[in-house]
Amino acid sequence: MFDFKTLGMRNFNVVMTIILVATSCVKTDDFQLPESETEEINIEGDLTGISAVKSNFDPESEVIYVFSETNTVMEAYVVSSDEGGNFYKELVLQDKPENPTAGILLLVDDNSLFETYNFGRKIYVKLDGLALWSNNGVHQLGVQNRGDVVAIPPSRIDDHITRTMETAEIIPLKIEISEFTEIHENLFIQVDNVQFNRNLLREQHHYTFAGEVTDEYDGERQLESCSTGASAMLSTSTFSGFKSLYLPENSGSVKGILTRNFYDNYFVIAVNSPDDFSFDGDRCDPEFLKCESNNMTGGSAFFEENFSNIASLSALENNGWTNINVNGGKTFEPGTFDGNRYVRVSAFNTDEAPLEAWLVSPPVDLDSVSEARLSFEIMSSYDNATILSVLITEEFTGDVLTTNWTQIEAVIPIGPTNQYGRGFVKSEIDISCLKGDIHFAFRYLGAAPDKSTTYDIDNIRISGN
């Protein structure tokens, strides 16, 4: 300590200034975020691919194949996401991010896989201890539990699945519905220029992805290709988060995983989320007959057929109906239930693919009729696709294939998948702009075994003034 002098005070100020400048004020957000400090992981074992893994399964014997002491590791990319709830305790894997050639389903007992194994993530699967089989129509990897292959239990997930730092951009494989084959199973595909069947989008009943009372486990919705006319099912789990959303109305492309339905009857597409639809094109429905009469009531019936006197094929033909299968197979047949007679068509229990059957009405003269309307009732049972259409013509040549038909916008109901329908649905169509001898026809285009919906037709009537 020393006595204060002017000189001392000045020194003091200088020192203080230096201290304050050297350590300027710190703000509360002046901190650095932690860093991951992760280095790329090392994989021990011999690398293999999905197609090589799948080849271990013998489809003849269907014996579960168990990997042991192979010291191999399968390289794969994740293409499913359970974030939307459409996949549950499973990862769909494919071999390459672009132009994939093989896919497989890995069963993992974890219900929030997307938080770790995200879409596009490259992973390695250690195979020793895993088992391979084919179930629900696809190859599945998991662990053996007696006669089953089940999901890898949580305690063993880390032993078998190793993530890499890489999350690849997955380029979907562009493919047409008509090109679906077994090798495309479990791949991330894109189908362009498709739309949902118009019967799913009616004003009185606009279907959701899987939120209908009739949907059990999965909701299956028919997608049609605008370019080829082929159709396939979109399958959505009733446990998915987007099951109650309405199906998009327009046409466009859909990205998803190609797989098989539960009973392994046909191909289905399963999407990761509703964002995988880019439906921004116009619909490609056929040109329907469009007449412009406003009167849809009253008048008298001058053609009526309720099939009550038709108990045989010959009776049907004697009444003037043309009933043919263009390939010579199964046709429409008279049927009866609870005293009511109707005609029925179905590809169930046939080997026909395709099964194209036509039921053409006798001629009806409309020259003396004004404000004519056609009505009929249809019931759909064991529905696995909408494959019935109704057509009309003024100039029937006698051959369904050479006749120039116009489609009419009938309501083709969508029935339950595994039981008889709950009732007939009536269509009523304005045909007032047609003249002369008209014929109308029901056309069934099925394909056993996966497009085999049963349709019953009854109470056909043309009325007018």
Next chain:
Amino acid sequence: MQSGLVGFNAAWFTKPPNLRNSFSNSRQNNEVLIGLTSEQIQNVDFSYRYRSTNIKARLSAYYTQIKDATEISFYYADGLSGLGRNSTTAFVQEVLSGIDKQHLGLEMGIEAQLTSAIKLKAAAAMGQFTYNNNPELYLTSDDFNDIVDYGTSYLKNYRIAGGPQRAAQIGFEYRDADYWWFGTTVNFLSEAFLDISPLTRTSNFLNDTDGLPILNYDENTAAKLLKQEQFEDYILVNAIGGKSWLVKGKFIGFFVSLNNIFDKLYKTGGFEQSRNANYRTLKQDRERESPIFGPKYWYGTGASYFAMIYVRF
């Protein structure tokens, strides 16, 4: 009469580790800390004092650096990384070593005797107490086979908790010749901070159970989660007063003091719980209406009164 005095002190000393920060868990094992070393403390301060007949004042500045400090904490952590999906929780001992801290600040005080009865007082302190580097952190636990090293804990520029770093006071005292007196002070306090959790400032915060970064880790959200909470500024008003009488050679008097007269509710300190050890668990907990493992706070007392009557003989 007036005089001024300038003072200067400098110190450098080391502090050897004590029992508490030499063993990671002395109740259970004999594990000595890795890289155990002495703490070094350097300090300089300047002061200037001024005194005249009715004014007393003091101004001082200080600068302290602490190097190689070690801290051990015990807690239960959820969301440990790199140990596999089945080992994300454990009761751990956290060893934080090589901590550098920096304290610097200014303090001043002035007291003026305006008349023989009235005295005015004012004081202010401005400090900045921060972590000055990014120390190393590792965990030990009964649940681990080995230590778990999470590397650098990014603490630099976070504030060290422990009361307000800025304070100011204005006071007034009246002492009547008639044996009664009262005084009041107004205190303004600010820049108090929550004690941060070092574990969430390591790589553990953003790594998943397999050691790879957590998906959907968002740096902006992370910056919000890791921002240190600064407590609200607060003002406390206190008053004291009294009177005494001389009765038959004995003093009889009373004394009253009122603290925090306006019943201000204020946080004096607190700490982040380390339980939510990673981005996912911390974010999830913060999004709750009331977090389950949110920070723990200490609050100051509300308005309080004290009064006494005395007889002195």
